[in-house]
Amino acid sequence: MWKKYAGIAVVVVILTVAAASVWVHTDEFTGEDLQRWDKEYQSVVAYGRELWVSAELGNNGVSCAQCHPNGANTHPETYPKFQQQLGKVVALRDMINWCLRNPLEGDPLELDSAEMIAIEAYLMTERKGVAIAPGKH
Amino acid sequence: MSSRSTISRRRFLKAAGMAAGAGLLPVSSVRLSFADEKKDFTFAYISDAHIQHIRGTKFVRNWDRGLIRAVAETNLMVPEPDFVMFGGDLAQLGTKPELDHGAEMLSKLKHKTYCVMGEHDYYLDLGEHWSKLFGPQYYSFDHKGVHFVVLNSILTFDEWTHERWPSAEQRMLEMAGLDNPNGSPFMVGEKQRDWLKQDLAAVPTTTPVVVFSHSPIQKIYKGWNFWTEDAEEVQALLKPYASATVLYGHVHQIQYSQIGNIAFQSVMATAWPWPYPESYAHAEMDWPVMTVPMNRADPFFERDATGWQTVDLMKGRTGLNYTLYNNTARTVKFCTKTGRPRDVSYQDESARIPPQMHY
Amino acid sequence: MKNVLAVAFLILGMLATGPLAAAGDGPPLGLPPVPIPDDNPMTPEKIALGDKLFHDTRFSTTGEVSCATCHEKEKAFTDSPLKTSEGIDKLTGTRNAPTVLNAAYMTSQFWDGRSPSLEDQALHPFTNPVEMGLKNHQPILDIVRSDPEYVAAFEQVFGIEGREATMDEVTKAIAAFERTQVYGNSPFDRYYYLNDTRALTEQQVRGLDIFINQGRCVSCHVIEQTQALFTDNRFHNIGVGINDIQGDIPELAHAFLEADYTLEEVDVQVLGDARTSELGRFAVVRAFNDIGAFKTPTLRNIDLTAPYMHDGSIATLREVVEHYNNGGVTNEGDPVNDFLGGGIRPLDLSEEQIDDLVAFMEALTSDELQPPAGNQEVTQ
Numbered sequence: 001m002w003k004k005y006a007g008i009a010v011v012v013v014i015l016t017v018a019a020a021s022v023w024v025h026t027d028e029f030t031g032e033d034l035q036r037w038d039k040e041y042q043s044v045v046a047y048g049r050e051l052w053v054s055a056e057l058g059n060n061g062v063s064c065a066q067c068h069p070n071g072a073n074t075h076p077e078t079y080p081k082f083q084q085q086l087g088k089v090v091a092l093r094d095m096i097n098w099c100l101r102n103p104l105e106g107d108p109l110e111l112d113s114a115e116m117i118a119i120e121a122y123l124m125t126e127r128k129g130v131a132i133a134p135g136k137h
Numbered sequence: 138m139s140s141r142s143t144i145s146r147r148r149f150l151k152a153a154g155m156a157a158g159a160g161l162l163p164v165s166s167v168r169l170s171f172a173d174e175k176k177d178f179t180f181a182y183i184s185d186a187h188i189q190h191i192r193g194t195k196f197v198r199n200w201d202r203g204l205i206r207a208v209a210e211t212n213l214m215v216p217e218p219d220f221v222m223f224g225g226d227l228a229q230l231g232t233k234p235e236l237d238h239g240a241e242m243l244s245k246l247k248h249k250t251y252c253v254m255g256e257h258d259y260y261l262d263l264g265e266h267w268s269k270l271f272g273p274q275y276y277s278f279d280h281k282g283v284h285f286v287v288l289n290s291i292l293t294f295d296e297w298t299h300e301r302w303p304s305a306e307q308r309m310l311e312m313a314g315l316d317n318p319n320g321s322p323f324m325v326g327e328k329q330r331d332w333l334k335q336d337l338a339a340v341p342t343t344t345p346v347v348v349f350s351h352s353p354i355q356k357i358y359k360g361w362n363f364w365t366e367d368a369e370e371v372q373a374l375l376k377p378y379a380s381a382t383v384l385y386g387h388v389h390q391i392q393y394s395q396i397g398n399i400a401f402q403s404v405m406a407t408a409w410p411w412p413y414p415e416s417y418a419h420a421e422m423d424w425p426v427m428t429v430p431m432n433r434a435d436p437f438f439e440r441d442a443t444g445w446q447t448v449d450l451m452k453g454r455t456g457l458n459y460t461l462y463n464n465t466a467r468t469v470k471f472c473t474k475t476g477r478p479r480d481v482s483y484q485d486e487s488a489r490i491p492p493q494m495h496y
Numbered sequence: 497m498k499n500v501l502a503v504a505f506l507i508l509g510m511l512a513t514g515p516l517a518a519a520g521d522g523p524p525l526g527l528p529p530v531p532i533p534d535d536n537p538m539t540p541e542k543i544a545l546g547d548k549l550f551h552d553t554r555f556s557t558t559g560e561v562s563c564a565t566c567h568e569k570e571k572a573f574t575d576s577p578l579k580t581s582e583g584i585d586k587l588t589g590t591r592n593a594p595t596v597l598n599a600a601y602m603t604s605q606f607w608d609g610r611s612p613s614l615e616d617q618a619l620h621p622f623t624n625p626v627e628m629g630l631k632n633h634q635p636i637l638d639i640v641r642s643d644p645e646y647v648a649a650f651e652q653v654f655g656i657e658g659r660e661a662t663m664d665e666v667t668k669a670i671a672a673f674e675r676t677q678v679y680g681n682s683p684f685d686r687y688y689y690l691n692d693t694r695a696l697t698e699q700q701v702r703g704l705d706i707f708i709n710q711g712r713c714v715s716c717h718v719i720e721q722t723q724a725l726f727t728d729n730r731f732h733n734i735g736v737g738i739n740d741i742q743g744d745i746p747e748l749a750h751a752f753l754e755a756d757y758t759l760e761e762v763d764v765q766v767l768g769d770a771r772t773s774e775l776g777r778f779a780v781v782r783a784f785n786d787i788g789a790f791k792t793p794t795l796r797n798i799d800l801t802a803p804y805m806h807d808g809s810i811a812t813l814r815e816v817v818e819h820y821n822n823g824g825v826t827n828e829g830d831p832v833n834d835f836l837g838g839g840i841r842p843l844d845l846s847e848e849q850i851d852d853l854v855a856f857m858e859a860l861t862s863d864e865l866q867p868p869a870g871n872q873e874v875t876q
Contacts, residue, residue: 065314213745
């Protein structure tokens with residue numbers, strides 16, 4: 001009989017301790033968390049930069065950086081916008097794919113691929129601080 | 138060598154010939170007639186072809202088409218140009234196939250062609266194959282009373298050139314990236330500056346001097362090597378001249394400025410356009426504020442924002458007529474009233490069109 | 497009986513919807529409002545007068561040629577299947593008759609845009625030696641100033657006495673009639689702008705995707721978020737015709753650079769000599785950008801207006817797509833011309849993709865101009 005109660009008591013204690021520890025950490029993140037998460041982000045930005053200067057992204061050896069050094073003149077802050085070359089309002093990644101197909105004579109990336117996210121992260125980072133202006137041609 | 142002339146510059150000029158019609162005949166310009174020996178003339182300037190090898194006999198078609206078209210149109214010029222200047226970066230990675238393929242396309246030009254060295258031509262074999270095709274890397278010549286100088290202005294520190302990189306290919310790749318932080322600033326270097334000093338010693342200060350270089354002989358934006366490290370020293374050598382002009386390539390866009398007595402004008406690329414440094418949010422630079430930007434390209438049209446230009450020499454000063462595809466032609470020429478280059482249509486802010494306010 | 501009804505329905509449909517569009521029912525689906533110049537407002541009487549002038553063969557030296565000779569209503573306002581049009585005495589020019597359908601949305605007229613408006617365009621064929629052949633417009637004025645029906649009509653429409661009629665009024669009336677010939681409302685429009693997913697077949701939907709993406713068509717044959725003109729109103733060298741005369745370009749270009757032709761002279765030159773015709777827009781503006789460049793026609797109703805291109809040299813839509821797929825040459829592997837437009841490049845389309853693209857273009861025929869259901873083949 002007491003074994004049953006002991007079992008329950010142990011479970012209750014464990015749950016209380018667990019709850020206590022969860023209760024302490026749920027609403028807060030630390031300075032270290034922020035640093036770590038920023039590093040995570042920058043690793044993706046670095047991957048994006050790698051892709052940006054790569055001659056392998058398309059099929060003709062041309063890299064994005066050849067026409068867009070430091071991602072200049074891509075204007076990521078203006079998306080979504082009406083994109084003349086696609087005939088409709090699109091997001092940044094749609095135009096990235098357009099460039100992959102056309103000047104780089106390559107294949108488009110999957111919209112939710114790691115590569116697409118990395119390229120967007122790189123472009124946004126190079127453009128940090130510029131006011132967003134969606135729709136601006 | 139021009140003769141020493143002491144004829145006063147205050148002369149009554151009679152305009153003869155056709156006036157430049159915006160967008161109609163980019164080859165024509167205001168032709169001034171002179172009684173003295175400084176005859177006006179026009180030459181063609183093609184630059185930055187960036188012929189890029191993929192594999193085998195395949196080259197990037199886009200850049201090939203740009204050069205082919207510029208050559209074909211230059212050959213149609215009426216009246217014919219006195220000569221053609223090729224402004225550097227014929228190849229993309231300086232390889233023999235690229236230089237040979239580019240040279241073959243240039244060989245279709247009907248006129249005498251001079252060439253300027255670009256960094257994309259140089260850093261694979263330090264100009265060895267290029268020199269076989271095109272001759273000396275720096276030199277001068279005279280034409281109708283103007284002294285022309287061609288400089289190789291894309292050299293850099295010896296350590297970077299000879300010791301930093303494990304292979305020539307690696308060195309070329311590192312220099313090929315415009316925004317590559319591993320790059321190294323361009324310069325003319327002491328050897329050429331000494332040569333230039335000697336060369337100019339025999340040129341009277343009243344003779345108009347025009348310098349061709351690939352990099353701008355000024356300091357615009359270091360991050361993209363729109364830069365010449367010893368710009369001030371070279372400018373100092375040109376200071377005594379009443380009329381001095383630097384025509385440069387490399388930047389793939391319309392730029393112009395005036396520093397002291399020297400007018401600076403850039404030429405377009407036939408390959409692809411570059412954004413203006415001011416469009417890079419994190420660029421710290423010294424922008425030639427007078428430049429009216431060219432229209433932003435529509436990348437669907439591969440020739441948009443690329444082009445070539447004719448250069449009119451009038452009284453030793455230059456006027457550039459930019460042949461731009463899918464865009465209104467632009468003319469930027471030295472204005473004696475303001476003493477600096479000026480866009481003849483768009484310099485006034487009220488005259489700008491939307492694509493120029495777009496960056 | 498069914499055929500008679502079908503034909504009658506077709507004719508009634510074509511006659512009815514034209515003026516309706518002009519009477520203020522709103523633009524056709526997929527098109528913006530028709531641009532109408534301030535000095536030429538539309539009225540039913542003016543339109544009817546323009547229609548009459550458009551069909552009047554007396555305005556030619558032989559009395560046999562009118563605008564409708566080359567722009568026949570039953571042939572979508574072209575002279576299909578002629579490659580190049582035939583004027584008086586069956587004299588041929590060098591260019592294929594463009595359709596009047598939706599010409600009202602063009603910002604310039606003729607294949608080389610030498611005319612800035614419908615009104616101006618109407619002046620030129622009358623005095624071209626291979627079209628109506630008149631020396632000047634006087635014979636037209638003589639007729640409209642004396643024929644009682646015209647006199648009455650000009651008075652009613654323009655409030656002028658018949659004998660004061662000038663070519664200004666004549667061309668205004670013709671232009672007003674042409675502005676009624678606007679047709680949208682195709683299966684594509686219903687699919688794209690009304691979200692009617694059944695309006696296009698699966699193949700045509702694939703074709704639309706190719707049109708926008710791999711085919712690269714949309715940049716010149718414009719489709720936009722709320723409307724589709726299928727033209728950018730610009731001029732492009734796509735390598736038709738000019739490929740055959742590449743060696744002649746310097747000589748032809750110099751002739752134009754050195755002469756200083758008026759627009760009337762250009763009109764005669766380009767229709768008079770096939771090689772000169774290939775200069776395209778260059779003959780008009782003499783800019784290097786425009787060597788061999790021709791205006792992007794609209795693709796609306798393109799299935800009805802064969803053969804294709806400024807010289808009528810491409811017979812079918814499939815061959816058109818093949819020309820583009822080859823990167824601006826009709827036979828794969830031929831050298832492209834030096835002045836080829838920057839938007840033209842090989843497309844790497846498969847045979848199936850080419851079929852899809854053609855099927856899509858067949859979906860651009862306005863409902864009002866389709867043969868009635870039952871006569872239509874359903875393609876899958």
